[in-house]
Amino acid sequence: MLFFDFFRDDPDLVYLAVDQQLLERDDDNAFMYVLLDGHMALCHGDGHVESLGPGDFFGEEALLAPGPSLVAATAQSTCTLARISHERFLFLVRSSPGFAIDVLRVMSRRLRSRPIGAEHDARGGTR
Numbered sequence: 001m002l003f004f005d006f007f008r009d010d011p012d013l014v015y016l017a018v019d020q021q022l023l024e025r026d027d028d029n030a031f032m033y034v035l036l037d038g039h040m041a042l043c044h045g046d047g048h049v050e051s052l053g054p055g056d057f058f059g060e061e062a063l064l065a066p067g068p069s070l071v072a073a074t075a076q077s078t079c080t081l082a083r084i085s086h087e088r089f090l091f092l093v094r095s096s097p098g099f100a101i102d103v104l105r106v107m108s109r110r111l112r113s114r115p116i117g118a119e120h121d122a123r124g125g126t127r
Contacts, residue, residue, distance in 0.1 A: 007034050007082035016075035026068040031083045032059040038079030042071040063089045
């Protein structure tokens, strides 16, 4: 990702051990997370699993349409993540339009990769 280095010296880092769960599906979540080191698995409500590596992110929907987490996020190795608040997200979008484009590209890819007929939540999005 082009914006990956924005978070290298982030003051709000999260450290996870192997198999530690950061989010469960339907947890309250108000953050986006950028994976700086390690590998994680995102499990969607329909059983679809997505593997993430350094530079990948998740939780962006919590900043765009607040609500319960759409995924369970579990560390597959020791992980370091940057936790991005709504305020920081808005700053990044304003100061780096490329960041916003990257977020939209990933969201689009995730939507396109979902199986046809995947569950829909009450907000009209896919789970």
